[in-house]
Amino acid sequence: MAAQAAGAGQAMTDEAARSLEERCAAKGLRMTDQRRVIARVIGGADDHPDVEEIHRRASAIDPGISLATVYRTVRLFEDSGLLSRHDFGDGRARFETLHHHHDHLIDITTGAVIEFQDPALHALLRRIADELGFHLVKHRLELIGRPIDGRAGGANGGKRSPS
Amino acid sequence: MAAQAAGAGQAMTDEAARSLEERCAAKGLRMTDQRRVIARVIGGADDHPDVEEIHRRASAIDPGISLATVYRTVRLFEDSGLLSRHDFGDGRARFETLHHHHDHLIDITTGAVIEFQDPALHALLRRIADELGFHLVKHRLELIGRPIDGRAGGANGGKRSPS
DNA sequence: ATAGGTGCAAATTCTTTGCTATTAA
């Protein structure tokens, strides 16, 4: 089987959070309380929160954090190569830590996001770019699908459905 | 060769414009002067203009057309299945008529958009969705690439660089 | 000490909408 669902069962609630903080520090970023909290929130998320959701979760830990700071921090982390930003079709940007490479399939009926990875796909994309005379720097890909009757939610390994 | 650049040399300045107008009428849309002009602009474009650019080009033909009308028309055409909307990373939405299926590669150095189509890619995407338990409804894909030295602009068949 | 960060509110940017006058069918 080429494509396999990924990202469902990783135990990353605390470990990845700390490593995001670590990676921030390693990048030489000034670590304020706010950034630490935001890093923990994003690193500990197993979904793809938008800025407001990150702010909501961060506020639960430290009520003083402003939305502007979340925007600034998320931008900073992205520019530092620690986060990736996604556009799932609703107006807002969604974020996740940059762990293993994967792409997303969006359930058109629920909005749920399923992660998958497929080496053959990446090889093909690289080859296509190459044939057009380009070195593939990165790509944006979302599949939009409708569950096949009978095996609908099966691939969605316990992921919270994002509204 | 699997992927081939497409969309560069089609003679569509007038023919596709008329056919977009025709398709609008065929869909039962009320054809106002504004819609006719906007249809001609979009149908005649060989690039991927955003709303402001469409408005600019439409205004050159009929100065009375408002931006709001362009937004409404573009939305209408999209909902009628006559247009596709793209997000190339800059904030605004880009549009093009829905002709043959293709995807886009964006030159990271210039922002130029190269169209390509690759049947093997689409087959693979369908298969991936299928393996995850989904019927592939549609997909969003952009490759971001850097020209390989020596054969840089070669694949870009006379396409206007979109700022 | 001080360059850089934060909060707040105001500003931007892209897009949608309420309302009245206009028009295609």
Place this chain on the structure above:
DNA sequence: TTAATAGCAAAGAATTTGCACCTAT
């Protein structure tokens, strides 16, 4: 005729920014 449309300006939603005050390093 009359329901749908256009223009205009005001409203929204997401994101950015100016400024005075704080704080990691």
